[in-house]
Amino acid sequence: MTTAQTPAPAVVGIGADGWEGLADAARGTLLDADVLIGGARQLDLLPPECTGERVAWPSPLRPAVPGLLAAHAGRRIAVLASGDPMFYGIGRALTEELGPGAVRVLPHPSSVSHACARLGWPLEDVEVVTLVGRPAARLAAALHDGRRLLVLSADSTTPDEVAALLRDRGFGPSRMRVLEQLGGARERTTTPATAEDWPPHPPGDPLNIVAVECRRAPDALRLGAVPGLPDAAYEHDGQLTKRHIRAATLGALAPAPGELLWDVGGGSGSIAVEWMRAHPACRAITVERDPARAERITRNAERLGVPGLQVVTGAAPEALAGLPRPDAVFVGGGLTTPGLLAACWDALPDAGRMVANTVTLESEALLADAHRRHGGELVRLAVAHAVPVGGFTGWRQAMPVTQWAVEKTVEPSAGADI
Structure with a gap:
């Protein structure tokens, strides 16, 4: 904790113009510091008049923050950052470690x-x-x-x-x-x-x-900013939630920034991929028992710009043990596996969402029972495509999908079993 005698650690933004580009307040902070922490390039920008002990950040940087602060406790610390310390800078790590009120930030124009x-x-x-x-x-x-x-x-x-x-x-x-x-x-x-x-x-x-x-080549596949990417955007072996059903599924899951999705029975990973594409802060874990499909999910995630998608190779519900608690769960396969639906339900917090899709009568019966117990929406989604019929055009019906979507409400006296 900072005392009256020891000011709060300061984070000083510095640009490529170095010392000459700093305001008087930033210069004064650096001149008064007992310890100057920063990258080697940033420390080299300071003049000899800055007499504090110079400490270069080790690599990796983030894990070193608590130890460095503890090692210099009680001294006047100034940390150098490139440009604005709170824009992809060290200011975030320090405020998360010490609290926003315990760090003094002096920003500089960012790159x-x-x-x-x-x-x-x-x-x-x-x-x-x-x-x-x-x-x-x-x-x-x-x-x-x-x-x-x-x-x-x-x-x-x-x-x-x-x-x-x-x-x-x-x-x-x-x-x-x-x-x-x-x-x-x-x-x-x-x-x-x-x-x-x-x-x-x-x-x-x-x-x-x-x-x-950005300019897209005329022959390149168009990928929009909303769920429902073309099926051709994915590498798959047939295990793919098709475009129109996928758009409806993501609409029911309602991704929001910072939320975590479990995609259980990942197939090609399309639901998890488009959940993460909804916002840069969205996170997802997909669980897929087949190793070849798990590798394919990783390739799809990298291709479509969400390499941070975590892929767990294993069979649910056993593979769900130890995973961080989700904000939403999508079950795209394996609904008849004993204990799977209950494990997913139990993992959800209050107000968490679950969406489950199926095309089989056996799994549909399970969803109907879950709907009876816990409410939500039970809908049937049907899509037909126009195809040639001789010299004419007719409709070809895809297999209808039954979807259960629900927001969990924890009743104090109610059990969680499905």
């Missing part, structure tokens, strides 16, 4: 603000994707024709990774620029080029941001 100023892009119209410590595949979820993206680079190789991903995902016509050392004396912006014409060149400055103006 994103500098980039928008140079490009003439309104900041509120730009989507930011960070690839610092994250796989490049996550960029795929943000690719929509006409969108402007700013990609926070991990190092000097990131621009080439971005160009390769754009080409692979059907966005080769997208225009790219790399902005280096923004705000500093060595600031530089590359000549615009499309991803398909991105020139091979020696790596540039590791401190860079990639600006992308």
Whole structure:
């Protein structure tokens, strides 16, 4: 706990312009600090007048935070951050560790603000994707024709990774620029080029941001921003919740930012993938007993921009043991497995949602009984496609899907058995 004699740890944002770009309050904080913690590049920006002990962050950084703070307890600590400490910066880790009232944050313009100023892009119209410590595949979820993206680079190789991903995902016509050392004396912006014409060149400055103006190739599959992606977007062996049923299922599951989904009986992973595509903060775990399908789910998740999807290979309900508690559960297969539906129901918190789909009479009977016990909605979804019939056109009916959707309400005197 901070005392009157020891001020709260300070987090000072610093840009590529270094000491010269800092406001008086930030300079005073750094001059008064007993301990200066930051990356080696950031510490090198400070003048000799900053006499505090200089401590470089170890790698990995996040686990080291509690130990470093404890090691220097009782001393005036100043932590250096690139740009705005609360925008993908160390400010988040410190406030989560100590509490927002126990950290003093002195922000600096972020690289994103500098980039928008140079490009003439309104900041509120730009989507930011960070690839610092994250796989490049996550960029795929943000690719929509006409969108402007700013990609926070991990190092000097990131621009080439971005160009390769754009080409692979059907966005080769997208225009790219790399902005280096923004705000500093060595600031530089590359000549615009499309991803398909991105020139091979020696790596540039590791401190860079990639600006992308998204353009979809005419023959590329169109992937929208709402559930119900084309079935052709998925690699599958027939075990796939089809497009129209998938859209209705995600509507019933109602994903919200930060929520966790269990997708039980993942098949091709389409429900979990589109749950995560609904918002960058959405999380999902899919449970699939077949190893080949589990590997296929991983490939689909990476291809469609949600490489963070956790795939558990195993049979439910046993494979559900030890998983973090979900906000919602989708059961797409295995409903007749003894104890499966009850295990999923028991795992849900109050106000958690469950959606289960089936095409068999045996599983339909289970859902009808669950609906009788716990309420919710029991619906039958039917889809027909127009197909040639001789020289004419007729309807071909797909197998109807019975869907049970319910929000759990915990009754104090009621049991949880299904």
